[in-house]
Amino acid sequence: MNRTPALASTALAFAFGATAAGAEGTITFTSFGGAFQDAQRAALLEPTAEAMGITILEDTLTGIAEVRAQVLAGAVTWDIVDLGLADCAAAQEEGILEPLDFDIISVEGFDEAAYSSHWAGIIYFSTVLAYDNDLFGDSPPQSWADFWDVENFPGARSLRNVPVGTLEIALLADGVAPDEIYPLDLDRAFAKMEEIRDHIDVWWTSGAQSAQLIADGEVDMLSIWNGRLDAVVDDGINAGYTYNEGIAALDCLAIPRGAPNKDLAMEALAMMLAPEQQANMPQYINYGPTTSLAFDLGIITDEQVAISPSAPDNLAVQVITDADWWAENRQAVQSRWDEFITR
């Protein structure tokens, strides 16, 4: 289908913040459910549906496998999917996504690592170093080198049971500069992992588990997603964290190949990625916009900026995960990780 004047006028109407009734129709948006999808609904889906005069149905998924299954079976029911960073890059490489139309989608203010030909980042989250404030008081661990320092920072520890993110952490602990992390020096990273393995009490696998570990006092310090730690702190747990040497990662939005309403989805995607809508996100959940322009609109409060994983000051001290590197090396690294973890 060609882009018709009606679609162009919708984009125009959006640019002026008006409510336009352009293309009518329905698309299906699929994400990870829970508090995250609730926030996406309020921040992105409802404004987009209203502006475009369309209905946005929702579904949930757990990752790339379901998207792959739909595309390979030729029975795609989803128009827009939310995927983790490594899945986005893998899906692009496998050819199960539609190419994005950058004539309608603007990526102004995006970091180069935050979009690609077939996907665009929608939120930043960060894997941060968090710790029990009751135990460490005024001198908590502030870097991964501190985390590895079991003499001066005794306590139970936990890291995530995946190579993505964790190997970056090992290299940072070993003194590699944040801008020299990629391509990963695997020998060095695994050698550093050997040093800490006997001091890791739990290798966590799910976000909920990591939150439980710090909330129950099962561990005293761990790597954890910033949003999970915020939720723990909101529940009254005395825990703290630092963005220093955090590993910033993205969730992306993409259109599965053969999506039933591809053109409408492309347009809706353009709206969701625009700074005006992304700026809504922090008031519902503490994930960061992927375009720095979102911080210039005055929608995000100073308090939210201070704790946002993608606020310029916070992003500056973090490493942004290189999705392309991981897409190319994921399988080989995973085998090596399995060998390490099962030893």
Added chain:
Amino acid sequence: MTAASDPALQTGDNAAALRADELRERATLLGMSVPALLIVGVIVFIPVGWLFWLSFTDGDQLSLTHYRRIADITHARIFWQTFEISALVTVLALLLGYPLAYLMSQLSPRWAGICLIFVLVPFWTSLLVRTYAWMVLLQRRGLVNQTLMDLGIIDMPLRLVYNYTGTVIGMLHIMLPFMILPLYAALRTVDMNYMRAAANLGASPLRAFWTVFFPLSMPGVIAGSLLVFILSLGFYVTPALLGGGRVMMVSMKIQQDAGLYFDWGAASALGVALLVITLGIFWVLSRFMRIERLYGGR
């Protein structure tokens, strides 16, 4: 009234009617089992056969790529750990379950029934709930460690969960009813007159137990052990939650491979390998034990 007792029924017409009746009854029975057969055929055999096929293909051509990939030290460790944990859980379940099943078989039906309820209530509780319950009990500041420390038995919390120990404890708890129920069924049928006869002939109670009662209870021991062992091989949730990342069983690797690699073949290969190794173990066991007794064979 039988056909033989009534000459009128032996005429050709009646015999034909009887045969027709019988055929109708068979057809009805067959008809009633068709849905079940269809479900088993469509939902079990076709997909499993398809996965089996996939494990030998790469893209469109026949290939052993997936099998070559799992022939490494990591997979060997995962398979070994899976069988080791399953065997350990089976042995522990037998050691814990046998005395209880024995006790129940000796109690009056009323008390045996009460005991049975205590076995069944956890059995009816969700596996996930019980797994999380163990997490709460066994963790660093959990009930067990807290109690032991309050009593002054230990100074430092024990590492009871997020490792091998926690996995075995959790699986053992979930598997116990699967051991106790077949054991109890078998032990109940053992005729205690044999034991009296043995005592009468001068056997000590212990000797009578080992030479008379225990061999007679073997069908229950084998049934329970096999059930627990097989179910343990496929465990996913409990080792994933209580293993703390250190324990990796085949089912967890299958899940990982299905997501990590581009097609189902990688995961299918693991499933097929697990099936073949399990059948191999059975074959070896069947040389020593009469496993076929379980299916009602002689």
